[in-house]
Amino acid sequence: MSVRARTAIGAVIGATLLAVLPGCGGGTSTGDSGGNSHPKTLTYWASNQGASLEDDKAKLTPELQAFEKQTGITVKLEVVPWSDLLNRILGATSSGQGPDVLNIGNTWSASLQTTGALLPFDDQTFAKIGGKGRFQESALASTGASGKTPTAVPLYSLAYGLYYNKKMFADAGISKPPATWDELVQDGRRLTTGGRYGLAVEGANVSENVHHAFVFAKQHGADFFDASGNPTFTSPGAVEGVKQYVDFIARDKIAAAGNAEYDQNQSIQDFATGKAAMLLWQAAGPNLQKHGMKPDQYGVAPVPVQSGTPGPGQNIDSMVAGINMAVFKNSQNLDGALKFVQFMTSDAEQKKLNGAYGSIPPVKTAAQDPAFSNPELTVLRNTIATSAAPLPQVPKESQFEELVGGAIKDLLADAAAGRPVTTQSVQQRLAKAQQQM
Missing domain, CATH: 3.40.190.10 (Periplasmic binding protein-like II)
Structure with a gap:
């Protein structure tokens, strides 16, 4: 699932999934329903990867500020604990009251894909963030059900x-x-x-x-x-x-x-x-x-x-562990959301973020950096490449x-x-x- 997914998943999962309204997405925080009224603002739900919520904020805030400097787009960050994350996501898919961009445990990809609320990453959409071929095949295998268009992209990989x-x-x-x-x-x-x-x-x-x-x-x-x-x-x-x-x-x-x-x-x-x-x-x-x-x-x-x-x-x-990044397809700032995904999966950010969290970049070129060749990460990287399998999608x-x-x-x-x-x-x-x- 995740780098730090260490708490139980809520027992309401099945009932909530049945209640989901297909096609409802997030992004209401970026503007009212009249259109993209705040194209320079995004809301991002990040999963708790560090030692605490505050630790995540300390690691992510400088990177979000760098993104704002590059694009002029302000990212409103909320770090969501694992005990709340899945239920928060399911609530957002059914209500339409959610973020523009969010983290999901990669094992949830196929379940959340069925809600219809997440943006499909077809070849054209992948091209906007640098192309599908940049990512490790094992990580891509945990972005949705086999044979269906993925609704997430890999962000952090683990084994x-x-x-x-x-x-x-x-x-x-x-x-x-x-x-x-x-x-x-x-x-x-x-x-x-x-x-x-x-x-x-x-x-x-x-x-x-x-x-x-x-x-x-x-x-x-x-x-x-x-x-x-x-x-x-x-x-x-x-x-x-x-x-x-x-x-x-x-x-x-x-x-x-x-x-x-x-x-x-x-x-x-x-x-x-x-x-x-x-x-x-x-x-x-x-x-x-x-x-x-x-x-x-x-x-x-x-x-x-x-x-x-x-x-x-x-x-x-x-299992192929890790975190995926997804976009609510009803975001009122889809262009900005995809720019943010592109930024977070760029080689430079992949090296910084995965280095900070002790995980491995799912982006092939970033994973080749010597920083990910210490004895611990070498074992984990080899496992991902040769002996890991995704949980049932x-x-x-x-x-x-x-x-x-x-x-x-x-x-x-x-x-x-x-x-x-x-x-x-x-x-x-x-x-x-x-x-x-």
């Missing part, structure tokens, strides 16, 4: 990596990071001692849960939807994958029971403060350093696979995140409470989620 504490590994006599899940569990058991744990997870975060469930299911040869977009939550591979993830607390006990309640970056803090030796995360570097951990204290490796090395097919080891993807992520949250809570988690109980939870779809 998951395995972060490990070098000193804790050395103290435990472990010479290298695990490459398979069996190795991770073995290492995790050696590292779980003295009140410290081998792994930190964010168990009450439904989005985190879904991201990992997707990868585990892929590695077991399964997916959560068939080719027609129908849910297949109870397939053997999906059930096995979810159980393997829940077992980090339930059976393997390499993650603390209290992790089942984490949903606000607590796992980042546990890793940074030495309470856990490993962490599965997207571009954790800036946050770890904010918590006082120095870059030479941690290493980054590809997320493990069942066997072999990361790659396509059953060795997918990350289906209209009900947002509901999938809420329902399956919620089912895993409940299973982790069972594990933390000492209640047995079995293949049957996992299947029952996923069956209930599938029925709710």
Whole structure:
């Protein structure tokens, strides 16, 4: 989904999507309904990518001022927390009271595409921002349903990596990071001692849960939807994958029971403060350093696979994470909105913004800058290029995140409470989620 998407998606998603009025867009803040009365003003909803809303404002404001200096267009910025963002967007698509330009989690692209409220980026529209060929193919795969005209463009790209504490590994006599899940569990058991744990997870975060469930299911040869977009939550591979993830607390006990309640970056803090030796995360570097951990204290490796090395097919080891940028098609300043998208996806801004957030530019030429070649970003960049896959781009993807992520949250809570988690109980939870779809 996103660089910092660490909170649950609202449970009203399905009902709100059903209530959406196709074709209603944003932009009312730029003028009244009589036309483009304020062509020199835009409203931008930015997602929370930094350590706080204030941190985002500090990073974005100088860039928006540079855009104003170039174009004469003032951008009114609102940074929206992840706990509110999707519901705010859905409310805007149904009411018409929204911004001109906005950020969306890339996993929401197909769901929001069905509202009809976002501007389609056909070849002619892409040409206005420099052309479709500038963007990484894997990032473009998360801009809308397959075979349909995208309604967003990539802004920030990410993938998951395995972060490990070098000193804790050395103290435990472990010479290298695990490459398979069996190795991770073995290492995790050696590292779980003295009140410290081998792994930190964010168990009450439904989005985190879904991201990992997707990868585990892929590695077991399964997916959560068939080719027609129908849910297949109870397939053997999906059930096995979810159980393997829940077992980090339930059976393997390499993650603390209290992790089942984490949903606000607590796992980042546990890793940074030495309470856990490993962490599965997207571009954790800036946050770890904010918590006082120095870059030479941690290493980054590809997320493990069942066997072999990361790659396509059953060795997918990350979802294609990131942020997309979209335009409400009813904006009263479409020309200005597209100029702003062009500015934000320019090579210069891609280097500045992705550098500030620890993410990777989805613009090919910007990603080649040496600034994105440090050990951490090299691992993540290679993952995006070779072993990441987009979450299902289906209209009900947002509901999938809420329902399956919620089912895993409940299973982790069972594990933390000492209640047995079995293949049957996992299947029952996923069956209930599938029925709710």
